[in-house]
Amino acid sequence: MQRADVALYDNLISPDVLALLPTATERIYVGKERANHTMRQEDINELMVRLAKDGRRVLRLKGGDPFVFGRGGEEIDTLFAQGVRFEVVPGITAALGVAAYAGIPLTHRDHAQACLFVTGHLKDGTMDLDWTALARPRQTIVVYMGLTALPALCERLIEHGLPRTTPVAVVQQGTSRDQRVVTGTLATLPGRAARARLKPPTLIIVGSVVTLRDRLAWFGKDA
Numbered sequence: 001m002q003r004a005d006v007a008l009y010d011n012l013i014s015p016d017v018l019a020l021l022p023t024a025t026e027r028i029y030v031g032k033e034r035a036n037h038t039m040r041q042e043d044i045n046e047l048m049v050r051l052a053k054d055g056r057r058v059l060r061l062k063g064g065d066p067f068v069f070g071r072g073g074e075e076i077d078t079l080f081a082q083g084v085r086f087e088v089v090p091g092i093t094a095a096l097g098v099a100a101y102a103g104i105p106l107t108h109r110d111h112a113q114a115c116l117f118v119t120g121h122l123k124d125g126t127m128d129l130d131w132t133a134l135a136r137p138r139q140t141i142v143v144y145m146g147l148t149a150l151p152a153l154c155e156r157l158i159e160h161g162l163p164r165t166t167p168v169a170v171v172q173q174g175t176s177r178d179q180r181v182v183t184g185t186l187a188t189l190p191g192r193a194a195r196a197r198l199k200p201p202t203l204i205i206v207g208s209v210v211t212l213r214d215r216l217a218w219f220g221k222d223a
Contacts, residue, residue: 004059006051008044012063012201014176025059041071045078052084063201065093069119069144093117095142098174098203102181103217104210106140111208114139120146120153120204127152135160140207147202151190157206158186167210172198179220183210 001007004025009018011031018027028047031038039047051058066072066088079086095117099106106115118129120143127149134141135157146153147170158164164187172180184192186206 001059003057005056007059007061008048009061010063013061017061021059041074045075048075049078049082049084052079053082062091063094064097065091068093068095068117094144094174094201094203098171099142099205101175101179101219102169102171102205103213103215103219104169104205105212105216106142106205106209108209108212111212112138112140115142116140117142117144119144120149129156131156131160135162140205140209143204143206145200146204147193147198147200150193150204153204154186154190162186162206166206167208169205169210169213170198170202171205172200172202174201174203174220181213181217181220181222183213183222 001020002022004021006026006028007018007021008028008030021027029038030044030047048058048060060066060075062070062072064070066075067090072088076086076088095106095115105111107113116134116139118134118141120127127146141157143153150170154168157166164185166186167183168186168189169181169183170189170193172178172182180196180198182189182193182196182198
């Protein structure tokens with residue numbers, strides 16, 4: 001960060017992180033919000049290439065980990081194709097950071113021996129997931145970018161065999177000072193989340209591990 005000539009940063013980058021940049025570093029906002037992209041992904045890719053070929057040291061700042069639903073693979077694939085050298089610094093993906101701050105272990109010997117990460121917002125706008133695999137017992141499901149599709153998500157999981165009483169949590173702005181958590185079941189959570197007027201960014205956690213929050217919650221507040 002201290003050697004960057006220009007930084008391209010997303011919506012999830014906090015002011016505290018931006019403050020770590022040298023004052024001389026140019027900042028370019030390429031914000032990523034659902035249905036409100038300041039710049040198309042293809043344009044971001046091309047901008048990175050153009051800046052690098054102009055001889056500038058480019059920093060691409062992302063929230064979480066760039067290789068977990070962060071489109072980092074798409075971006076560096078473009079750099080590779082254009083002969084631009086790059087380095088990737090791994091981050092802590094939202095599933096790990098948010099779950100820890102919400103007091104919800106993603107695995108636990110008494111509850112879940114597996115954990116699946118899925119996205120609730122696919123490239124073509126659909127939510128065509130492997131519902132049979134998701135509805136298996138004794139596992140945790142973590143859904144990125146799924147708030148808008150929450151009612152459909154819960155309905156489909158019930159249709160494919162998960163009990164209506166399966167615990168679920170939605171965490172808004174996890175790990176930040178404004179973190180809020182709404183808990184319920186597959187049957188009740190969509191209504192509770194709507195009444196709480198949650199807004200992205202959120203993370204959805206499905207599975208009996210959510211019940212551990214009653215004892216392990218240590219940060220933030222319930223919505």
